[in-house]
Each structure stands twice: as structure tokens, then as C-alpha cells.
Amino acid sequence: MSGVGTVIAGAGASTLIGDHVVAAPAQVDSLAGGQKTPGPVTIGPTDRRYADALQRGFNRRFVGSPEAVRIVSTTKQVVAAVQAAVTAGKKVVVRSGGHCLENFVDDPAAKVVIDLVEMRSVTFDTTRNAFCVQGGVTLGDLYRRLDWGWGVTLPGGSCQSVGIGGHATGGGFGMLSRQHGIVADYIDAVEVVIVDATGTAKSVVATRATGDPNRELWWAHTGGGGGNFGIVTRFWLRSATATGTNPSTLLPTPPGAVANTILTWNWADVSRADFVRIMANYGTWHELNSAPGATGTRLFSALTANRSEYGRLSVVAQVDPTVSGNNTLRSSYVSAITAGVTATPTILDTGTRPWLTTTLNLPTTAAAFGITGPLRSKSKGGLLKQRYTDAQAGRVFDRLTASGYTNPASGLTLLSYGGAINATAPTATATAHRSSVIAASFTSYWDDPSADAVNIDWLRGLYRDVYAETGGVPAPDARNEGSYINWPDIDFLDSTQNTSGVSWSTLFYGDNYPRLQLAKAAYDPLNVFSHVLGVAAP
Ligand SMILES: Cc1cc2nc3c(=O)[nH]c(=O)nc-3n(C[C@H](O)[C@H](O)[C@H](O)COP(=O)(O)OP(=O)(O)OC[C@H]3O[C@@H](n4cnc5c(N)ncnc54)[C@H](O)[C@@H]3O)c2cc1C
Numbered sequence: 248m249s250g251v252g253t254v255i256a257g258a259g260a261s262t263l264i265g266d267h268v269v270a271a272p273a274q275v276d277s278l279a280g281g282q283k284t285p286g287p288v289t290i291g292p293t294d295r296r297y298a299d300a301l302q303r304g305f306n307r308r309f310v311g312s313p314e315a316v317r318i319v320s321t322t323k324q325v326v327a328a329v330q331a332a333v334t335a336g337k338k339v340v341v342r343s344g345g346h347c348l349e350n351f352v353d354d355p356a357a358k359v360v361i362d363l364v365e366m367r368s369v370t371f372d373t374t375r376n377a378f379c380v381q382g383g384v385t386l387g388d389l390y391r392r393l394d395w396g397w398g399v400t401l402p403g404g405s406c407q408s409v410g411i412g413g414h415a416t417g418g419g420f421g422m423l424s425r426q427h428g429i430v431a432d433y434i435d436a437v438e439v440v441i442v443d444a445t446g447t448a449k450s451v452v453a454t455r456a457t458g459d460p461n462r463e464l465w466w467a468h469t470g471g472g473g474g475n476f477g478i479v480t481r482f483w484l485r486s487a488t489a490t491g492t493n494p495s496t497l498l499p500t501p502p503g504a505v506a507n508t509i510l511t512w513n514w515a516d517v518s519r520a521d522f523v524r525i526m527a528n529y530g531t532w533h534e535l536n537s538a539p540g541a542t543g544t545r546l547f548s549a550l551t552a553n554r555s556e557y558g559r560l561s562v563v564a565q566v567d568p569t570v571s572g573n574n575t576l577r578s579s580y581v582s583a584i585t586a587g588v589t590a591t592p593t594i595l596d597t598g599t600r601p602w603l604t605t606t607l608n609l610p611t612t613a614a615a616f617g618i619t620g621p622l623r624s625k626s627k628g629g630l631l632k633q634r635y636t637d638a639q640a641g642r643v644f645d646r647l648t649a650s651g652y653t654n655p656a657s658g659l660t661l662l663s664y665g666g667a668i669n670a671t672a673p674t675a676t677a678t679a680h681r682s683s684v685i686a687a688s689f690t691s692y693w694d695d696p697s698a699d700a701v702n703i704d705w706l707r708g709l710y711r712d713v714y715a716e717t718g719g720v721p722a723p724d725a726r727n728e729g730s731y732i733n734w735p736d737i738d739f740l741d742s743t744q745n746t747s748g749v750s751w752s753t754l755f756y757g758d759n760y761p762r763l764q765l766a767k768a769a770y771d772p773l774n775v776f777s778h779v780l781g782v783a784a785p
Contacts, residue, residue, distance in 0.1 A: 284320040284321060285318070285320050285365055286317075286318050286319050286320040286324050286365065287317055287318065287320075287324040287327065287328055288317070288318035288319075289315050290315065290316040290317075290318065291314065291315050292312075292314070300318075300360070300362065301316075302621075303342060303345040303362065303364065304342075304345045304347070304352060304353050305344075305345055305346040305347070305408070305622065305624075306346075306348055306349075306622065306623060306624050307621035307622060307623050308350075308623040308624065308625075308696075308699060309349070309352075309353035309354075310353055311350075311352065311353035311354060311355065311357055311360065312355060313357050313358055313359055313360045314337065314359065315358070315359050315360070316360045316362055317359060317360070317361045317362065318362050318364065318365055319361060319362070319363065319365070319366065320365050320366060321366075321480075322438060322450050322480040322481065325361060325363075325440045325450070325480050326440050326448045326450055327448075328359070328361050329361065329440050329442060329448040329478065329775075330447070330448040331359075332361075333442055333446050333773075333775060337359045338356050338357050338358050338359070339358070339359040339360075339361060339775065339776075340352050340354060340357040340359070340360055340361070340474060340776075340778070341360070341361045341382075341412065341473070341474065341478045342361070342363065342364070342410075342412075343382055343410030343412025343413050343414075344383075344385050344386075344408055344409045344411070344412065344413060344414070345408075345410065346406065346408065346409045346413065346414075347413055347735070348624065348734060348735055349735045349737055349778075349779065349780065350778075350779070351473070351474050351735070351779070351781075352474070352778075354778060354779075361478060362383075363381070363382045363383025363412055363478075363480075364383050365383065366381035366382055366383035366384070366480065367381055367383050367384040367385070367388055368381045368384070369384055369388070369389055369392040369393065371396075371494045373492075375435070375436060376485065376492055376497070377435045377436065377483035377484055377485040377497065378393065378397075378483065378484045378494070378497070378498065379481055380411055380481065380482045380483075380484060381480065381481055382410075382411060382478065382480050382481065382482065383410060383411070383412060385407060385408050385409065385410055385411070386403050386404055386406065386408075386409045386411065386414065387407025387408065387607055389401065389403070389411060390403075390407075390603065390606055390607065391603065391607060394501055395603075397494045397495050398501070399494070399495060399497070399498035399499060399501070400423070400498065400499055400500070401419075401427075401433060401484065401498060401499070402419075402420065402421055402422075402423035402424040402426070402427035402428060402429060402430065402499060402667075403419045403421045403429075403430045404419060404420065404421045405421050405422060405606070406611075406612070407609070408611075412473055412478075412479060413473040413474075413733065414430060414733065415430045415431055415434060415468075415479075415482055416468045416469075416470075416471065416472060416473040417431075417470065417471075417472045417473055417731070417732045417733035418430070418431050418470045418678045418731060418732065418733055419733065420668065420686070422547040422565060423499065423501075423502070423547075424664070424667065424668050425544035425546075425547060425664070425665060425666030425667060425668065426499070426544055426545060426666060426667055427499040427667050428667040428668055428670065428671060429470075429668055430484075431468075431469040431470045431676050431678050432469070432487065432671055432678075433485060433487075433498065434455070434465070434468060434482055434483070434484060434676075435455055435483045435484060435485045435487075436452055436454035436455065436465060436482075436483040437452070437453055437464070437465055437479050437481070437482055437483070438450055438451070438452050438479065438481040439451050439452075439453060439464060439468070439477040439478065439479050439480070440477050440480055441476065441477035441770050441771060442477070442771065442773055442775045442776075443772070444772040444773065446773060450480065451464060451477075451770075453468070454483075455487070463762075463765065463766045463769065463770075464476065464477075464766060466677055466766065467677055467766035467767075467782075468677070469676035470677035470678030470679070470756075470759070471677040471732075471756070471759075471763045471766070471782060472733075472735075472780075472782070474776055474777075474781065475763075475767065475771070475777075475778075475782045476766060476767060476770045476771050476776060476782075477770060477771060477775075477776055478776075484498065485497040485498065486498060501602045502567035502570075502602045503569030503570065504567060504568055504569050504599045504600060505565055505566070505567060505568075505599075505601075505602050505605050505606075506565070506567075506568040506573075506574070506577070506596070506597060506598060506599050506600065507565050507595075507596075507597040507600075508563070508564045508577055508578075508581055508594060508595070508596050508597075509561060509562075509563050509564075509594070509595040509597070510562045510564075510584060510585070510592040510594055511559050511560070511561045511593050511595070512525075512559060512560045512561070512590050512591075512592045513559060513590070514555045514557065514558055514559055514560055515555075515558075516591075517560055517590050518589065518590070519641060519644045519645075520589070521590045522552070522560070522640065522643070522647075523640045523641050523644065524587050524588050525550070525562070526550070526552075526634070526637075526640035526643070527634060527637060527640065528583055528584045528585070528586055528588070529550045529562065529584060529661055530631070530633070530634020530635060530661075530685060531583075531634060532580065532583045533634065533663060533664075533665065533684040533685050534633060534684055537663070537664070537669070537684035538665075538666070538669075539665075539666055539667055539669055539670035540666075540667075540670070541666065542572065542576060543576065543580075543666075544665070544666030544667065545566055545570060545573055545576060546565070546566050546573070546576050546577060546580055546663070547564070547565045547566075547662075547663045548562060548564045548565070548662075548663045549562070549563050549660055549662050549663070550562045550660065550661040551563075551658070551660045552643065552647060552658050552659045552660070552661075553647070553655055553656065553657060553658030553659075554647050554648075554652070554653070554654060554655050554656075554657050555647055556653050556654070556655040557656070557658070558655070562584050562592075564580050564581065567602075568599050612692060613692075616655065616656035616692055618656060618692055618693070618694050619694065620694030620695070621694060622692055622693075623692070623693050623694060623695075623696065623698075623699065623702075624690060624691060625690070625706050626688065626689065626690045626691075626734050626736065627688075627689040627730075627734070627736045627738065628686065628687060628688055628689065628721075628731050628734035628736065629687040629713075629721035629727065629729075629730055630680050630683035630686055630721065630727070630728040630729060630730060630731060631664075631683055631684065631685040631686070631687060631726060631727065631728070632682050632683050632725065632727070633684075633725065633726040634685065635687075635713065635726075636726075639713050642712040642713060643659055643709065643712070643713060645712070646705075646708065646709040647659075652705045654691060654692075654693060654698075654701075654702055654705070656692040657690070657691035657692070657702060657705060657706060657709075658689075658690070658691075658709075659688070659713075660687070660688045660690070661685050661688075662685065662686045662687075663684075663686075664683045664684055664686045665683060665684035665685075668681060668683075669681045669682060669683075673759070674758075674759065674762075677756070677759050677762075678759075679729075679756055679757030679758060680728045680729060680731065680757065682728055683728045686731065688734065689706055689709060689710050689713075690706070691703070691706045707738065707744065710738075711744070714727075717747055718745060718746040718747025718749070719744050719746050719747065720739060720744075720745045720747050720749065720754060721754065722748075722749040722754070723749065723753070723754075723757065728757075729749075729753065729754040729755060729756075730755060731755070732755040732756070732780075735780050737779055737780060739751035739754055739755075739780075740779070740780070751780060755780070760782070761785070763782045764782060764783060764784055764785045765785065766782075767783065767784045768784035768785060771784075772784070
């Protein structure tokens, strides 16, 4: 592959749209015909746009107070903005989609935020034979552009406003991951703005090619987490096993359509025994149907168990109904989930729907819970190789139904994992977790700032109960495989909450952490890019 190990600044990619090959515009400051890309724009506290810039974060529990927000359009501008911050001795952070669940970006210590909100181009680079995606594109824009342009997609998350910058560098999974792996598996190369030992900012292209002197920088961005090594200005994406030069064959093909079955129980009808059984059914099915390539990996399912005030408990199953056998798979799944459960769910079949429209129109978190004010949240995660025990499920039921707390937007969601995710070796990318079959997401959402403590305390209590046998966290063992860095949780640092003796870094990175530390030392020797759960040099 050309360009292996080269150091460049602001070089353009080429675009294939239909039969035309053109220069990718967003990487050059001046365009044909005298047009110019915006930026770099500097927004300070007295600028009208400052308030808007501070609202870019999803979790309004964290709002920063930087001296400047830099809106950039090109790699060259990012290099200049990083250099200016480093020269001035200001802590610099980068924002892509703003969906960080902890305060890595809206850190009070951050003085300069480099915001990639205007770096959203999606092109096909004929030189690298890969899709070239700027670091600020949102998943919704990416899916839309890839599908309309080339009929391909990526197996990423379902929230349209998540940014590629944090998502891909932390792994990135979604409804298609059981069939196609995670987004990080498709990173062929990254262009990263780093700062060397002399304090000089520069952009480096790092690829997965064997022999690339910067291969470890590429590797670090395949699950090592955002905000640790530099600023990814461009990702080049293609399947590791794809051959040929036809863009439409270099990334997964989207499903022919989607069809959902939604099982909904009235919470009031669900006994403790029923809840334990539903959790066991969900877990057992995933234990049996999540080997790479297994037929069951064609089905994705989410079990949403929120506080009883939410009124309902649901299991959603999604398949591509245009694939032979998938509707049978879906109905057998429904039978497996409801087996031995006394309460009767309503069962809604949504019928066949177009994939892209359905994917781009999933309800937002705020809409799903009817939250109208700026959203605040706390999240915790866990990856499961085996289902929760009945004892754990029973404790979840107790927390979801106990009196004294009433937020309906708090609870536990189980998501299908495994399949093609587990076809990749734990060391092939920085994403170490390649044995789990379920991802567990513990979340609480609210909008009243005065309710922070009560919601966070409740979520911590739920998590503590679930992981009572393993020191309050999903410490790696036969059942647990740690957690997911894109669901960062600073509580892992707290020895009163994490009594497992297992460090936060092992929980998030498994055995890959020491290698990430070496990449950190090599590519960010001055520790310019850091946050509270940041990779530290050895
Ligand atoms: C509502 C919601 C739904 C979600 N759904 C899913 C899901 O379905 N699947 C899933 O896997 N995850 C999901 N996530 C988690 C999501 O993947 C992470 O929060 C991700 O890190 C967000 O990336 P971002 O760019 O939007 O966030 P940001 O806040 O912009 O960035 C997150 C971190 O990455 C760093 N970063 C951002 N851009 C770059 C860059 N270009 N180069 C280097 N570092 C960078 C930031 O500095 C920060 O440390 C969800 C999160 C939310 C809030």
C-alpha cells in the first residue's frame, strides 16, 4: 500500500462518485474556482457561538469552560491548532460527535477544544483503495453516505449523532456486529495529528500493513479509545479480507430489509420468577447462538429492563427478513424467550421495512424516555461470556422494583454481542474483548441537575448488586470479560466501588494494555492527549 509510514500534512484523497474521480475537497484549504473551506475558526467566551459550542456534548452533566474552541476543516488546520495549544502550554482535547459518557472532553482542565464538527467528508480514496472518512462525521451521516453512494455500510452503533472519532477508536458495535464485527475491524489506516518529543505537531499516516513503521499507532486506534494518542483526522476503512478495487465490495452490504418483533410485558404482570426466567432465556439463547458464523448471529436482540415506573419490559428481535430462514429464526427466538414465563407479552411484528430509513430513524434517547431538558446521564457497562446467574437477575429485579426511587429512565439493557466480533483474535486489534456474547449497559437519564446524586447512587447500587461476587465490577473470569471503553466509567478508579483488585485498565483493555502503553510512549511522549481514564506510558 502506498504511503506506508509517510508523514504528511493535509494531503487530499480522491473521490469516486459514479464514474467521476475528483479531489476530496475538505482536505485542501482552497478549492477550484476560488472557494475556500471554513476555518480555522476560534471561538472564545465572548463569541455568540461559544454557548453553542459548549452544548455539543451529549451528557450535560459535564460542560467545559475552555478558553477557545477551534472549529477546523482540514488536517493542516488541526496541526496548526494543536501546535498553537502546545506552544502556549494549554491543555488540548478533541471533540468529534460529543457522545463521550464521562468528562474526557468537557474536562475543566481543558483550555482548547478542537472540534471536528465540520470535518465530515466521506469519500472513496482510489489511491488507498478504501473509504476515506474525516474524523468528525456522525454515524447517521456515514451510514447515509455509504449506502446512497456505494451500497455499503459499517457495523457500528445505532445512535445517529455519535461521532466516528470516539466510536471507531474505542471499537464501535451495533446491530450488524454479530454478522460483521466491529467498526475498528475495518480501520485500514488512520491519519493522526500527534505531538513529538520536541513539542512539534505533525500528521502521521499509520496503516495495518505489515512493515509499516507506524503500525502500532494504527493498532492503538483499533480499540485503544479516543483522546489518548493524538487526533484522528481521517480514517481509511475497508474490510481486512476484501479483494479487488470495486468500492461496493470493500465494506459489508446492508441488510435487504429489516423486520422487528417486539415483545412487551406490562411490568406489573411480571413476577420476580418471570423476570429471572426471561433473563435466563435471553442469556441461554445467546450462549448457544453466538459462535462466529452461527445461524443465530443473523438475529440481533435488545432486552430493556428499566425501573418498573417505565411500565413495560421489552425484548426486541431484529432480522433481515429477505434472507431465507430468518423469519423462522425470529419465531424460534420468540419461543425461546417466552418459554416458562407465566406473564403474557404483547407481540408486535413490525413487518418488513427498508433498512436505511429504519436505521436513520431510531428514536433518540431523550425521545424514548420523554426527557425534555438537557440530558444528564450516568452509564456503566459489562461484557458477558455467560449469562447472568439467576441470583444476579433476581437482584436486578429487586433494584428495578424497590420503593424509594422512581426514575423510569434508569435500568439495564442487554444487547446481542459475539458472532463475527469473536472471529478476530484479541491481539489483532486493540479491542481485547473477543469472547463475550452479551453486552450489558446500565444507564440512568434525567434532566434536573439537582437529581444527579440520587440517580448516580441508584445506578451504582444496581451495579454493585449485580457484581457482588466479583468485587463490584465485571472482573474477568469464566462469566465476565470486563467492560467496553466506549462506555467509560470512572467508578472503576474508586477502590470503594471496585474492590476486585483488578485495575480499570485491565477491565477495559484486558491483556492489551501494556502494548497500548508502549504506543503511548512512542506517539505521545509529552502526554499532550490525556483524560481521567487515559492510557499512561509505562
Ligand atoms: C446515546 C448514546 C448511544 C450510544 N450507542 C452506542 C452504540 O450503539 N454502540 C457503541 O459501540 N457505542 C455507543 N455509544 C458509545 C459511543 O461509541 C462513545 O460514547 C463514543 O466514544 C462517542 O464518540 P464521539 O466522537 O461521539 O464522542 P466525543 O465526546 O467527541 O469523543 C469521545 C472520546 O474520543 C475522543 N475523540 C473524539 N474524536 C477523536 C478523534 N478524531 N481522534 C482521537 N480521539 C477522538 C474524545 O477526545 C473523547 O475522549 C453510545 C453513546 C451514547 C451517548
